[in-house]
Amino acid sequence: xxxxxxxxxxxxxxxxxxxxxxxxxxxxxxxxxxxxxxxxxxxxxxxxxxxxxxxxxxxxxxxxxxxxxxxxxxxxxxxxxxxxxxxxxxxxxxxxxxxxxxxxxxxxxxxxxxxxxxxxxxxxxxxxxxxxxxxxxxxxxxxxxxxxxxxxxxxxxxxxxxxxxxxxxxxxxxxxxxxxxxxxxxxxxxxxxxxxxxxxxxxxxxxxxxxxxxxxxxxxxxxx
Numbered sequence: 001x002x003x004x005x006x007x008x009x010x011x012x013x014x015x016x017x018x019x020x021x022x023x024x025x026x027x028x029x030x031x032x033x034x035x036x037x038x039x040x041x042x043x044x045x046x047x048x049x050x051x052x053x054x055x056x057x058x059x060x061x062x063x064x065x066x067x068x069x070x071x072x073x074x075x076x077x078x079x080x081x082x083x084x085x086x087x088x089x090x091x092x093x094x095x096x097x098x099x100x101x102x103x104x105x106x107x108x109x110x111x112x113x114x115x116x117x118x119x120x121x122x123x124x125x126x127x128x129x130x131x132x133x134x135x136x137x138x139x140x141x142x143x144x145x146x147x148x149x150x151x152x153x154x155x156x157x158x159x160x161x162x163x164x165x166x167x168x169x170x171x172x173x174x175x176x177x178x179x180x181x182x183x184x185x186x187x188x189x190x191x192x193x194x195x196x197x198x199x200x201x202x203x204x205x206x207x208x209x210x211x212x213x214x215x216x217x218x219x220x221x222x223x224x
Contacts, residue, residue, distance in 0.1 A: 014215050019111075019208045021134040026127045027096065027112040030208050034215060039066060039104050046100050046107070049214045062097075069100040073111075075203060092117040092132070094200060098207075109211065111204065135201040137194050139184050146180045146189065 019030040034042060046069055047057075054060045054071070063070035075094040092115065099110040113133050116126045127133075131141045183189055 014212060014219065016212055019205065023130055023134070025110055025112050026130065026133065027110060028204055028208070029108065029110050031106065031108045032212065032215065033106045035105060037105055039102055042102050042107050043069070045215060045218050046102070049211055053210065067102050069102070071098045072096070073098055075200065092129070092196060109208065111207065132193065132197045132200065135197040137190070137197045139190060142189050142193060143180050143184055145193070146183055147176055
């Protein structure tokens with residue numbers, strides 16, 4: 001049994017927890033436990049991963065000390081989320097700051113997202129689309145987006161409750177509510193925004209998995 005435990009450590013030196021969405025940091029967190037790796041070795045391997053996965057590593061690295069590395073990373077996606085009958089469109093952009101906190105035998109990665117969407121070029125509050133960032137899109141969220149678009153850019157405001165609850169009963173609001181209900185039943189926008197959320201989530205997962213694979217590959221080459 002003792003021999004098996006030793007082999008387990010040799011061939012499976014990396015223990016990770018699944019990346020989890022954490023609203024407090026508006027991003028994702030994952031802890032990597034790497035047996036037998038000193039702090040400076042982990043630091044070096046992280047820099048190596050950055051060098052392999054960034055076009056301009058030196059420009060991307062914002063901070064570099066033995067116990068912490070901070071690097072900026074952009075996402076490729078910039079999809080149009082909503083286009084109403086008034087031709088009001090919203091664009092969605094995402095970037096991130098990756099914070100590596102390094103200790104002996106382990107490190108923690110915090111990917112802090114910076115997302116924003118705009119109405120016809122007018123930017124909304126940054127980091128106000130946690131539903132998309134955390135892949136928790138539902139019909140109520142879609143209703144809020146559609147209502148914001150329908151009621152005109154100049155009148156846009158955030159709807160934290162059900163999209164029907166903030167309506168004042170005027171003709172335009174009733175018309176907007178009727179329009180939103182109709183579009184939600186079609187399901188087109190729910191599918192579209194869900195697809196965006198899935199694509200973002202897939203890219204986030206791929207980054208965390210890429211780092212894990214990099215350390216596995218380095219561990220397998222330690223005995224060259």
